Amino acid sequence: MTTFKRGLTATFMALALSATAFTAAPAFAAGKMTISTPQDPGSWDPIDTFLVQWSAVATNIFDGLTYRGPDLKIVPGLAESWEELDGGKRLRFHLRQNVKFHDGEPFNAAAVKYTFDRLLGEQGAKGPQRSNYTSIDSVEVIDDNTVDMKLKAPDPVLLTKLAGYGGMIVPPKYIQEKGEDNFNLNPVGTGPFKFVSYQPKVNIKLEANADYWGGAPKLSELEYRFIAEPSTAVAELQAGRVDLVIPPTIPIGMIPVIKGDPKLAVVSVPGPTVDALRFNTRDGITADPKVRKAIIMAVDRDTIVKSILAGEASPIVSFQSALSFGYDPNLKGLPFDPAGAKKLLAEAGVKPGTTLQIDIRGSDATMNEVAQVISSYLSMVGLTATIKPYETNVITNDIIPQGKTGAMFQQKWGGWTFDYDNTAYAMYHSGEKWNPYDKDEKMDKLLESQRPLTDRAQREKILQEVGAYASERALELPLYNSNAIFGISKRVKGFVAAPDNRLKLNEVSVD
Template structure:
């Protein structure tokens, strides 16, 4: 039999082991999202699915926080020189990429030379940065952006997507294809592994210049089916769902171990018109279709009320929003009259194209057929695989009369949306708009005075409305479903989560 003092020593040793294991046990968070971006190169994508994980891997010169305020990122400060034709950035010292490579002015120059060069031309991000003429290295920790013209949105752009700083030596030695699948940045988490279509595994960057994260491991799982993402959350195999289906919100609210966290976000849902072919060439038809849809019904039925009707392709948080813009009213009788004036016979067929991987959009598109049938149009649905839709059908102008247009609005500035969808020659504007629109869009990009810019952006919104290029539906709230084991969760309106302060209770 053990003596009393031996029992005390054993108990103390056991306590120390338990205490030590609880202190040193890895803390892991698993996040589920619908889409796998399929490349982790910042210049290859515009997808929110990339930025939600990419913000943990990469940093820009500027950081936009969860309150949408611009903060120093890899740049400690900046100043605008020469009436906006030169922007000077002072860079953080002592920062290293995950592979040990030094972050410095040469890395910034390499990043933007690459973005504005042949490699960047292959992706969708380059056109956001064409106001940059060149990058000049002043010294190891100072760079100048020499501008073709002043760009009042540049600082915001530098906080996202294509402007994330990448490692020159690593990319030069390994090549672009390797970098796509094995990313290296300066962010709070480092790449561990990536299985396309399945998951991305990250581990802590203990030397992160912005402060060591509280998590040791961060895993993103890519689960296309809404029901499966929810089931994995309910089973405890997932801690956070980034894009919970709105239809699942009531189920989540009934679960005592999960909560819904929502915040006003930038994402909008709309349909875009083919203005070159079919009955939607006619403005009256486009106006009629706008009047045929009850947006409030869609928001209540499919978003559970977590959204706001919109009359242009932006929400209230976006610079350029016009509270005085009067949208098309829900007026089925007026819609029928306009269709009759356009010579459209009752029963005329119209096709709606949409991305097949989003069940919610499929449901909304189905509801659209009912609204259109109510005014005499026989609407058919055509679900299209997402990559085909985004890389072939839309940019090459192969759509039917009406097609899905969803947009993240990640800059919270209407320029980023409006220029890319209304200016001639842009990827998301396959059917063109007008010379008047081109001039307005170009003019606001060269104006530093924000009040003057605001006036022009509101003119852009009005012109787009008058020509009914789109059927704007709603601005979504950004919704997260979060296990109550997760602590320190700070919702990002733009889904660019960084999880620096997050922990998980076991």
Template sequence: MKALKPLLLTLTLAVGAAHAQGTTLTVATGQDPQSWDPIDTFLMAWGQVGHNIYDGLVIRSPDLKLQPGLATKWTALNNNKTLRFTLRKNVKFHNGEPFNAAAVKFTFDRLLGPEGKKGPQQANYNAIKEVKVIDPYTVDFILSQADPVLLTKLAGYGAMIVPPKYLKEKGEDYFNTHPVGTGPFKFVSYKNGESLKLQAFKEYWGGAPKVDNLTYRFIEEPSTRVAELQAGRIDIAQGIPVSQAETIKKNNKLVLQAVDSPTAMSLRFNTSKAPTDNLKVRQALNYAVDREAIIKSILQGYGTPIASLQGAKSFGYDPNLKPYPYDPTKAKQLLQEAGVKPGTTIGIDFVGTDAVFREVAQAVAGFFQAVGLKPELKTYETNTFYSDIIPKNKTSNAYQMGWGGWTFDFDNTAYLLYHSGQFWNPDYKNPAMDKLLDEQHNLSDQKKRLTILRNVAKMTHDEAIEIPLYNQQDLWGVGQRVQNFKAPSDNLLNLKNVSVK
């Protein structure tokens, strides 16, 4: 009997260790946002992670319906000039700090103040003049202007609620890499460019997650993500390249999920740099590109052509607005009229690790060459491209611009990309465009907004600000042990109810 005791003790310890380790869901994404502060970024990669750490006042369900989040209800007051939110009680941040009206006010004072001004999120919420605490679980948002998309935005990025005491004690820099929210998973560790490890927050107000641990791996190279998925070292892989779609579909241990996304891809022009500062040149380059051929040969059909930077699900989409037809003869004529000599250099910038867009850029270069131009391709590292090259107007004549219009409202794309002075618009300035964008931004009449947004789309088309290429389908690779995962159409992952066998 004595001899059995050490064995029993060993087995008990082993079972205890296994239980402590628990189930782990591992997700691979293509980009590390490098800051987990909600106000620091506008990248879809943040949304794929951040919605598991933080909550907003409002939540959007997978069917794109708005639901109560940290607010149980909201009411419009004072002729829609005030939004009153009733807050959820008995909610805690991961550090034990209580969630209340003071946390909401702190979050929005910070977002709308000097700290928020450093990042790209503030412009989304400038309709909010002030947040007033009515009582510990009631806040009023005093609006300086109407914003018909505000509730949807509150379910998004910058409006995620943050802990006042923790931020004040630890500071902004520490918070960037050690996030604390009220979401279903809490922070464990972060290795820049490698991984982020989270653990189930058992006290989550919406119920404990189905897995004990959630690990994100940041794998920029798509082929490596696929290889890791095939090897079983990751459970869910975002951004499966179309070239690997059939490989995933033929693997009986994997499932390919394709979903219509809000992401629209374009080749945007630098309108401050010759020769793309000339409208006729920009129009010529639109005529020079065969979008249908790109979708058929490179995307293998996982996409649809677009005439503006939005897909058919977007509020503001105009089915009567058609893309520039493929007409290389017309392109040559316009280039000649613009005085562009054969052999003129046209620079094309893009993210070097984006395998699909690399092929797209090469195809576009071929089309440009066919009308007598000399294309020059230049690649950048992802974060450098989106945090430095684009916003600081360091691009060549044309550059990759993919926009995930996750609100499915063209305002949230157009205002940030075409209104002068915006973070993502370093060069294009047009008072007529600003007037249209400002006018619809302040309307609550949806019918009038739709008309204006369609006029905005037409103006981007007529001004040839970019070459709208395609509305893409997002491809996700999923291991068979994963249960209850459905690829999100808005790219905002919420993995609380996902489990593994």
């Protein structure tokens, strides 16, 4: 039996990254902090979303059994400790006592069981989170403060998954009495801040939870404003109506504007977020792998990173960052080779002037600029690209999942577990929300085979095979791994820039 105590790091913590603190956190009087986020998730239910912008807010409303902070270490959350039983096929969690949900409902083992029964049941099947937790067979209440999680097979990433998204613990009585639709819009958790109000597309307001088990927050209020337009967000920051602008709002070109204001600062940290233009592998010219490879070879990604991203990113050859477990530093992507691209297009029978559509998030100013440059590169090999911007919720909740994209579509992915499985399974496994087009038996078997493995080296080898196979099939045009760039007012004290954008703000204060 192996016991996990406070400070234990999960298996993947060999990849730990030290986050950058903006300044130390002295004791300040409570106040209000206003944050600009570029996207309204549309639902606050933990099982409804994969969106980083959900987690940027909801990390302050909900807690998981474990917690991963900006230093990327796994520590106790609502579970004070845990232990492996039956050779890793059972996890026993010893829960914090005297913790209450924001509505006064007690947190206990029954709430943990309800959370995971719901996630793995009919309600969870409606959202994108369930596939991340399928290693869980059942949850058994031992007593009010002890719960066993029985596993179908060992899951080396489970403790990390329990620290975010679908693993957030929810209140059984509140949901059963008020209903699922109400919970989507009026969330209740055990976190450091309580829900106050939500105006879709406008804002969400929170207030301090004075009874928080981790200690009362230093702020009395948090307001998140949904500001999609980067120039508006930066203007509000300059005017003092916003204290923090979170990624991916700030385009590279606006960094000097913020740095030039004596009241403001820029905090930039390497993170897991990667950008790619993925291919419609089912329809049109991009159903042909020769065409997909030609498009990749037509684009000079190194120049894009240097000229447009100003060093705030690094090129990638697979859809993961170098911080990701499963990353293969020896994997070589297709080279920039316009002549080779023209040759492949000719072999595929694609005539000069053939058109294709690139779908992007309209609020992502950096990608708008990058897409224009990619369009120019494609024109040099005889392809005419049109760029179609969408509101972020539309492209992520409708256009991509429903398979209604053009030939290429933007995919921005946080990879928040820092484990390639989290990205690759969602992107490449048949039937997943983010994989509307491709079905590949070999890929499915590779992805499934690595999930139960506890042998770290063996699992890494298979994940590297997944990356190589995705590259071989040219499933996307990999672009870059971008830094997380925050614009912040100097009145904010104690802010720590989380690489994964999951900002827990209970230790932050304002002048």
